[in-house]
Amino acid sequence: MNTVIESPEVIHSVPEDTARLTVVDEYVAGTVEQIVRALKNDQVVLVRGVTQKNADDIMFDVARSFGLDHKLEVEAGFASVKGHRENVGKYFMTVNKRDDYHFIPAHCEGSSRMRMQLASFYAVENTTDGGASILLNINAESAEWGVLRELVKKCKVGSKKLSPFEIMKLKMMHGIELPGDLIAEQDVIISEGGSPVDGVNIFNVLEQPKKVYSVILERDCYAYWDTIASYDFDSGEGYLDLLRSLHMLKIPDDMRDFTALDNAYARRVWKSGANYNSLFTSKITQKLMAGDLVFLNNLSWAHSTSNWSPESGRRKVLAAFA
Ligand SMILES: [Fe+2]
Structure with missing residues (x-):
């Protein structure tokens, strides 16, 4: 038995904005151009009904459109070297290991030194009672960039x-x-x-965070890098509150210490005091189903995953970065 905790005092203030999501129902000639156009408008793109082989091909073509094909190959090569991911196919890799009931708090992949520009996720299967992707659009105007580190x-x-x-x-x-x-x-x-x-x-x-140039948007952006998000206790708490306010938090019955749900908790070293919700202008909540392929700008969008009850089903989502 799992309990969904509701917390009426938390006012959820990152609005859902489905207008920022471009959905492509079928992979046909012209799909890559459509994805590239949408990314230039800072949209998230969801392509449905894609095979794993096509996911690799589409990712390569989209990356090449932005001059990121070499970076895509380098990132795929590094995945297994670093040991925490395994390559699946050409460019996609397994996501980081997580314990039962872990959620993955919002972050942009990598760091300001790695400057990954493009993120893609491909769902092989997702039959769990959670495991939704919550994609959050970064608020570059937020005053909180001054307090984050x-x-x-x-x-x-x-x-x-x-x-x-x-x-x-x-x-x-x-x-x-x-x-x-x-x-x-x-x-x-x-x-x-x-x-x-x-x-x-x-x-x-x-x-202090510095802006990084986005080759997709052709402007400097603040990104909520993993190296910002995963070291700040307030990032884990902010995300926990967000899931709670969305009624998306799964908690085992015997759990008292909710920090055990936070996949990044062991890495956190300080409290920024930042107002979490003001870091984002809007969000897209999407539970990826088998064959779903998602693209987002890794600088202007943070990605995250809600948790799920371990016995409820299976979830295999792959990631690729360039
Ligand atoms: Fe990630």
Whole structure:
């Protein structure tokens, strides 16, 4: 038995806006052009009745239209190297593992350093009593960008002159790009990590979010990167409240501590105090069914998944990024 918790005091304030969703009922000649046009208008696109093989082909063609085909191949190549995902087909991969009853709070895939532009999800099956995708359109005008922080790796070099090989080592092993990632006065140090280069100290720091250029929209955007969303306790609580207000939260009967539902809880390190709902202008709630293929701009839309009762069915949704 599962209980759906209702909380009347929470006023749900991210409006559903189905006008931002373009639905394509069938994959035919011209579908890719239609998807590209819709993405340029910052729409989310849902194509129905797609085979897994076609999902790969469509993703490649859409990515190529934006000059992202190389990035698509690189991201698919990295998936299995990093170990937390498995490739399925050419470009799609399994989503991150989650425990029973876990929800995936809203985030844009990756970080400001990875700059993934395009996200796609493909449902192989979804027969659970939840597992809905909630896609949230980022509010670039929100004042909350001033209080959010991104967790990044930066370093202190002191007076040492680094060799090109040492600079490359820092980039390859830690994603540190010099001179941009030298620690700055306003960065808040969370922890110190091991360094592959003598005389260089590496730190995990919280830095102010910066806009990243969207090749789809041809403008700079704030993205709610995983490296922002998954380190802030208020992000998990905000999403929990959102699911609760939508009556979409599934809770096992014996559960008292709701943080156990948050897939990112173990990574969180600080509280931003940000007003969660004001980060988004609108949302699209869509339970993906077998053969559904979704495209969204990874900078202007955050993705998330509601939880489900483990015994209620099976859910296999794949992801691809470019
Ligand atoms: Fe994700």
